[in-house]
Amino acid sequence: xTTTSAGAASARLVRRVSWRSGAPEWVITDxxxxxxxxxxLRDRRVGFRAIDPPGRRYCLGRDEQIDGARVHVPCPDRATxxxxxxxxxCQQRDIYRFMHISHRVDFVTPELAESLRRPHWLYVASFSxxxxxxxxxxxxxxxxxxxxxxxxVADIVARCDDGWAIRxxxxxxxxxxxxxxxxxxxxxxxxxxxxxxxxxxxxxxRHIAGFVRELIGDIDGQDAVEVVDRQWEAPALDAxxxxxxxxxxxxxxxxxxxxxxxxxxxxxxxLVAVDDDPDTTFVVDLxxxxxxxxxxxxxxxxxxxxxxxxx
Numbered sequence: 431x432t433t434t435s436a437g438a439a440s441a442r443l444v445r446r447v448s449w450r451s452g453a454p455e456w457v458i459t460d461x462x463x464x465x466x467x468x469x470x471l472r473d474r475r476v477g478f479r480a481i482d483p484p485g486r487r488y489c490l491g492r493d494e495q496i497d498g499a500r501v502h503v504p505c506p507d508r509a510t511x512x513x514x515x516x517x518x519x520c521q522q523r524d525i526y527r528f529m530h531i532s533h534r535v536d537f538v539t540p541e542l543a544e545s546l547r548r549p550h551w552l553y554v555a556s557f558s559x560x561x562x563x564x565x566x567x568x569x570x571x572x573x574x575x576x577x578x579x580x581x582x583v584a585d586i587v588a589r590c591d592d593g594w595a596i597r598x599x600x601x602x603x604x605x606x607x608x609x610x611x612x613x614x615x616x617x618x619x620x621x622x623x624x625x626x627x628x629x630x631x632x633x634x635x636r637h638i639a640g641f642v643r644e645l646i647g648d649i650d651g652q653d654a655v656e657v658v659d660r661q662w663e664a665p666a667l668d669a670x671x672x673x674x675x676x677x678x679x680x681x682x683x684x685x686x687x688x689x690x691x692x693x694x695x696x697x698x699x700x701l702v703a704v705d706d707d708p709d710t711t712f713v714v715d716l717x718x719x720x721x722x723x724x725x726x727x728x729x730x731x732x733x734x735x736x737x738x739x740x741x
Contacts, residue, residue: 441481442467442726444719445490445502447698449577454695456716461488461723463504469726471700471716477689477729480722484685486510487721489517492524495541500526515721533597546593551658552600554642555581556635557613558621564609564642566596576662580618580697582631582670585639586660588646595655602649607642615717618699623678623713628667669694669701673711676701680734683718689730690714706733 442458445466449455456469456476469476489505509517521527525539532538532546549569553576556562567575576584590596604611643657673693679702681688690702690712698717704710 440725441723443488443490444722444724446720447471447578447695447716449574449697452573452577454577454692454700458724459504461504461508466502471692471695473691473693475689475691477687478724478726479687479729480683480685480719480724482723484682487515488723489520490515490721492516492520493526495525511721529593530597533594533601548592550590550593550596551586552588552590552596552603552646553584553586554609554635554639555579555584556631556638557581557618558624558626559631559634561613561617561621562609562635562638563613564600564604564607564611566593566600568593572660573662577664578697580664580699582626582628582664582667582696583635584662585635586658586662587639587642589656589658591654599646599649599655603642603645606645606649607638609638609642615698615715618697619678619713619715622670622696622699622701623676626670628671632663664696666694666696666701673701675709676711676713679712679714681731683714683716684722687729687732689728704731704733706731 441461443461445457445459447454448457448468454471456471457466458469459466487510489509489511491502491504494501494503505517505520507517507519509519511517516524525541528535528538528542532542538546545568551567551569551572553565553567554562555565555576557580565579572586588599590599600611603609643659646655646657690704692700692702693711694701698715700714700716701711702714704712
């Protein structure tokens with residue numbers, strides 16, 4: 431990544447951590463609009479300064495369909511938000527806003543309906559021995575979706591002909607198996623920062639995935655469901671095995687100056703090396719920067735003076 435001096439750098443709005451290319455990228459943009467910039471994260475040094483007061487976050491805009499393609503539209507008001515990632519205006523105009531509850535509402539936009547008519551998959555993902563979830567993904571996005579979740583391992587367990595059926599199945603499996611449909615980023619960070627035995631996690635995950643497949647076979651419903659067996663493991667598993675000393679990043683990533691080398695990522699969770707303590711792998715929640723304005727530059731992380739107390 432090419433860096434610039436703090437004085438020359440201009441403000442950028444962090445949109446997300448993306449795995450569209452098959453590797454983790456920090457997606458940032460000009461708050462006033464314009465094309466996205468993508469910063470490769472793996473094995474790269476990243477330096478930035480958060481320029482807004484603590485707690486301030488900006489609307490990320492919405493998606494529209496233009497000439498058959500899904501296109502991001504920045505927030506025209508550059509509004510701040512208290513909850514979620516969209517202001518009320520952008521949320522109201524987002525044609526995909528009912529994606530996750532499409533099976534519970536009476537109306538969806540034509541653009542969303544077109545997406546929902548495509549085949550979808552159901553997956554089970556595991557983040558630790560005790561942290562698991564069930565989720566859905568549209569056909570063709572399986573690898574990207576599983577990578578961006580930040581799980582250690584995942585199994586695709588079923589296929590349905592459309593998005594409405596897969597979400598009904600997701601609700602049924604979640605209720606019967608006791609699996610959540612979402613995991614908080616802070617819980618993902620805590621799981622990765624804790625001691626992990628990947629073999630134990632994998633064994634537990636395989637047991638749960640097998641149980642879910644049996645459960646799907648017993649669910650009585652009208653939807654045509656195909657039980658499948660496709661397995662996936664995070665590219666970062668080897669990095670986790672190698673990093674015997676891991677700690678949660680001790681600073682608020684959305685405030686002040688930060689600079690570190692990103693060794694690997696699990697979803698939006700980064701395993702980083704800090705100059706002040708190169709022997710420790712720090713676990714950073716990069717999703718906490720989403721909706722924040724930053725400037726890129728030759729910044730560095732300065733660990734707290736009481737760092738030894740962390741050990």
